[in-house]
Amino acid sequence: MTILLFYVDDMIITGNDENGIKHLKNLLNATFKMKDLGRLTYFLGWEVEYWQDGIMLSQRKYAEDLVTQACLSDQKVAHTPMEINVKYKNDDGDPLAEPTLYRRLIGCLIYLTMTRPGISYPVQVLSKFVANPCQCHFSALLRIIRYVRSTINRGLFFHSTSSLNLKGYADADWAGCPNSQKSNILL
Template sequence: MRDGIQLVVLVYVDDLIIAGNKTHLINEFKSYLSQCFHMKDLGALKYFLGVEVARNAEGIFLCQRKYALDIINEARLLGAKPSKFPMEQNHHLALAKGDLLQDPEQYRRLVGRLIYLSLTRPELSYGVHILAQFMQQPRKEHWEAALRIVRYLKGSPGQGILLKAACNLELKAYCDSDWGGCPLTRRSLTGYFIFLGNSPISWKTKKQHTVSRSSAEAEYRSLAATVCELKWLKGLLLSLGVHHDQSARVFCDSQAAMHIAANPVFHERTKHIEVDCHFVRDEI
């Protein structure tokens, strides 16, 4: 970025996306690349690594419709009845005792494709996170749960995310935790969802590294992970020329975690999360 002129190039192996705020400079850069390399200009961005791109005055819409249909077709579920939800509540997949799959590679391939599909499908984040834990020894129940997600995709293969043109560039995040959610290790789950304006840009579901002895601790670890992601996003936006001077807002539904973040006094019940406390408090 120089003198108000910005040019951004995204490179993946031999595929490139070129963006900028001056059309003639983009054309000049493409001409320069064509002189240095043997390359083909595919015009306006419509398809990139399985992600379909459509744009209008409202914004940019990203989806993986063809990729999702390929998954459904490979699972031979094109004629199946769609499922309303990707995963049932109160499942016990971690305690499954069914037969081991004779062909675990099929399960690993399907879950791997679902992981990539969650790039534009935030609602799959939790279900895919659960299924990815059983790659080593998948059982019959795990395979059936994976097929349920595929049947869910059949109901809305073109679902995606909309990056709105009317954006105030305000970062806001929602975080939550499932305390002791894993029945085997009793480790909690961290989940967060981050918006730039009204556009979703980052989401994650991940098992925490340590066991939390209280729901407040689990919630606070989730809060700390969300703050880390927000800091990284602010740095990324700055490298793209977007100066985010206003404070990012974090929404948490745990009163205990919010009191810990605001209270400068530690006591013995918060010593084990003191580093996270200092980190979040410094950001506040």
């Protein structure tokens, strides 16, 4: 007989119904040993700031750690995450001898897009090359990180009176991929 034990060590309970939250905490506490850490300030690389008119979600510390991981010794910054009208290809020059750092940084940037949607498109473009990145792809990746460094304090602000109705938009560039001649869907 095999017994599996599951441990949940982090949970967020949120909402605007204080009584409902207290009730849920009591139900959970009756079954599991729980410790209420109070108001959320930091969770899995996310920072939460409470302002008078809303809540700010950011990943400032995570972004700072990302810049450190990239080993950027210069203080250069970028004002945009990607050059405009540049189309990257699979065979854009010399392949990286050791692509591990490229892959790790792409993964970190993907996680950072949760509070920094403005870098989603360039990260998506460069993530296509994780199997065989070239030096120009790595240079473009460092540009995104320099942009993150120059905008380190940005995040998502949710106004307290916002209805939080999400709207999504999509666009496609006709045959925009230079490798496959297929369209890229831009969300």
